[in-house]
Amino acid sequence: MGPLAIRPRRYSTSFLGKYLNGYGSPKTTTVIPPGWSDWTGAGNAYAEFNYNLNENGRVVHYGGRSHRANYLTDVLARRATKFIDRAAVSRKRFVMEVATFAPHAPYTPAPRNAHD
Numbered sequence: 001m002g003p004l005a006i007r008p009r010r011y012s013t014s015f016l017g018k019y020l021n022g023y024g025s026p027k028t029t030t031v032i033p034p035g036w037s038d039w040t041g042a043g044n045a046y047a048e049f050n051y052n053l054n055e056n057g058r059v060v061h062y063g064g065r066s067h068r069a070n071y072l073t074d075v076l077a078r079r080a081t082k083f084i085d086r087a088a089v090s091r092k093r094f095v096m097e098v099a100t101f102a103p104h105a106p107y108t109p110a111p112r113n114a115h116d
Helices: 003-009 072-090
Strands: 012-018 038-042 051-055 058-062 094-099
Touching: 012 072, 038 072, 051 072, 072 094
Parallel strands: 012 038, 012 094
Antiparallel strands: 038 051, 051 058
16 A cells, blocks of 8 residues: 555655665656655665755755765664654654665665674
8 A cells, every 4th residue: 555545544654765766866856756744765875875865855965974974774764763753742643664775786884884
């Protein structure tokens, strides 16, 4: 069941990560597909650093490896956690999809795991 079928049932819907091959390539788009109440979409972030996200219709750039907090999988996890926290406080039902780019090439580990 997709977001268009769920939203009329009073669910919040959240998508985070890789939406479709080619979405936003070569530049990040501000398009939000129908049915999503919260959107964090990326089109080309395979390297896990130095990428753009469409955050609810606003393009936000995240920098390179010198900013460890910009590791894409961690950014998506933090945003997902905040969405869940807001839903819990409001006691609103939700559906969430998190689609990371890991483990695609170039197989970039989180900085905390780079030397394991």
